Amino acid sequence: MCSNFFGRESTFEEIDQVLGQDGSATTFRSIVLFGFGVIGKSSIAAQYIERNMEEKKYDAVFWVYGETAASLRQSFKDVALRLKLPGAQPNLHNENLQLVQNWFQTTDCKWLVVYDNVEDDNLLEPYWPESSHGTAIITTRSHNLMHKFATSGLEITSWDAKAGSEFLLFLLKDNIGRDIQSERLSAVELAEKLGGHALGISHMAGLIQRRSCTIAEFMRIYLKDPKRLHKSELQAVWDVSFGTLERNSRAFLGVASFLVPDNTAQDLFENRQGHDLPDDLEFFLDDSKFSGAMEPLLALALIKWDKDARIFLCHRMVQMQFRSFLSLEERQQAFDNAVVLVYNAFPKQSDSTNKHQLYHQWTQCNRCLQQVLRLKDNFQEERRHSEKFKASSLFCELLKDCQRYLYEINAFQELEDVCELNLLSVETLDDQEQAIDIKASTMSHQASMYESIGRVEEAIKLNTKGYNMRLEEEPRKGGFIGGFEQNLGYNYNTANQHETALMWFEKSRVTWTAWNEKEGREADWPTVTKKNTARCLVYLGRYEEAQSLLDVSIREFKQDKPLNWAMLAFTYFVQGILERRRNRPEAAEANFMEAQNMWFKGDQTRFHPFNAGCIYKMGVVCLDQGKVETAIKHLRDALEITKFHSDAMPVEHARGLFKLSEALVQKSSTNEGEDDGSEKEVEYLRDEAEKYLLRRDKSATQFGNEDAYDKWVPIFWR
DSSP states (O other): OOGGGTTOHHHHHHHHHHHOSSSOOSSOEEEEEEOSTTSSHHHHHHHHHHHHHHTTOOSEEEEEEOSSHHHHHHHHHHHHHHTTOTTOOTTOHHHHHHHHHHHHHHOOSOEEEEEEEEOOHHHHGGGSOOOSSOEEEEEESOTTHHHHTOSEEEEOOOOOHHHHHHHHHHHTTTSOOSOHHHHHHHHHHHHHHTTTOHHHHHHHHHHHHHHTOOHHHHHHHHHHOGGGGGSOHHHHHHHHHHTTOOHHHHHHHHHHTTSOSSOEETHHHHOOSSSOOOGGGGGGGOHHHHHHHHHHHHHTTSSEEETTTTEEEOOHHHHHHHHHHSOHHHHHHHHHHHHHHHHHHSOOTTSTTTTTOOGGGHHHHHHHHHHHHHHHHHHHHHHHHOTTOOOOHHHHHHHHHHHHHHHHTTOHHHHHHHHHHHHHHGGGOSOHHHHHHHHHHHHHHHHHHHHHTTOHHHHHHHHHHHHHHHHTSSSOOHHHHHHHHHHHHHHHHHTTOHHHHHHHHHHHHHHHHHHHHHTTSOSOOOHHHHHHHHHHHHHTTOHHHHHHHHHHHHHHHHHOSSOOHHHHHHHHHHHHHHHHHTTOHHHHHHHHHHHHHHHHHHTOOTTSHHHHHHHHHHHHHHHHTTOHHHHHHHHHHHHHHHGGGTTTOHHHHHHHHHHHHHHHHHHHHHSTTOOOSHHHHHHHHHHHHHHHHHHHOTTOOOOSSHHHHHTTSOGGGO
């Protein structure tokens, strides 16, 4: 019998009864494996897959990491790419989700998907198969998921001492001492101390083999250890193996215990660029020493290494037990070491080619995102245990860079969490100048988030607070001050206070020009500020001045290396707004199309609100031209995107609903006498538009024109 399947045959049979014996169930079937943490639920799911792959029961099997929104997104990206679905790309998270869901519904393959370590049913819901066939397994600590998602549930419990001892004896069948009775009694005692945990038993079997001792001899050594009296039996047994590790192995395991448990890329440990490695990680630079550090960790099953996928895995139980084994000072060092590795891998806003943006670095940001969020969660956990646990300046800088990326991809819930933690983290820094710098940047990111979700008054308050912090700095940093002045400019644009907005843009121009002169550069101001000022001038009706700045902005953005596709797309969008106001709908349509094309040059994500804004505007100007069928198509396409964001951005969805109703009215007026059912749809669309607008403006009374909606839309895609 394979050790992977030891003692699990009855469990596999119960899963088969629910999912079907041969994977060919005609209806969608699912099961929840629930039980306490680190009890072996994931291992059972993996073993079930292994057995059924050997029997060729399924054509396709997928493993989805279900712990966080980021891990779910990443997993579905991997599935879409693995299936080579047309249109699948690394950064197209919502598109990848749709592609995989469509595949689940339409494929003739027999498939199984495992959602591992699910903690939040709301996170899982969008990723749950929308299919009438196929099979799924959920592993979780919560039995409640069984009622919401699954056909059935199965509680997984640890082995009792007898079953655990039989597993240990099975693993050590070639290393058992001559006194069989003594070995059996010792095996029962050890299994009992390990609480019947299969992972712990497997790990201890590896340690006993490595020491070339009998089970009875191992137990005598363990029982003599006085430190075990002050710890739980489970922790004490784990500590025996941790205590055998040499310095380099301990340093690696310390880092691994703070990173993503399921799939840490080997590249993270091979990166030679960026911040210098701490002394205790210098062995990473020597292949021989690195291999030597890995050997005992692999032998003891403390980590696993998938050479083909080039990833390391460290079980959550091992992570938890090793962090508990370390002193506070050692945990702090291990955490700081992990931060250095992730910091070196994550792109920097401050790099000269990035210009405080990360648009052309999204692929690498996405690769690192789960690690940053894991560090965030682990830092919070450590701070709950001890206020002496501190954030390093590097950790705060890493969070700051991650904040920018999360803002750019519209991941507002994660952005809010990261910003809140960073504001707490900077309070632990000794360098007050750096603390103020990071705090001000974090407030700026929070403000950008609030503006995007319609809370512009809060955005203005935060940017004003950050601006005043910058003004108090000595010496003053003109670039940061000019940045806040620009932020306040487009905040006031969104708040429909365009004269005030122009005042702030003018302040930013003066500040930037003076700063560049002081630093020995050309007396100029940033292209992005020129573009934002042009947009403000459009809303003030000063079209010639706006056009002049837009011409300059387009020329300068095109000269950027690498191409700043996002800012160029925003500029064409403003040009489209200007052309429509000049009553030139054909030119407006061309510019909105160019804005979308430019966006796709870099991002290619269909589900970003900016893309929805481009499609919506194309629909609007097509309607202006009487191209009703084309307008209806564009507006329906835009609604497919805005519905994804309708909880956080209800007005964007509302205006699309309203404008589609207008397009359908125009269509029906040209088809008099024909009952195409559009009258009922128009009524429904108007009702829905009002409902969504009232979510943003509870006192709204006007629902019958574009401006009633547009005045609430962020200026970037208004």
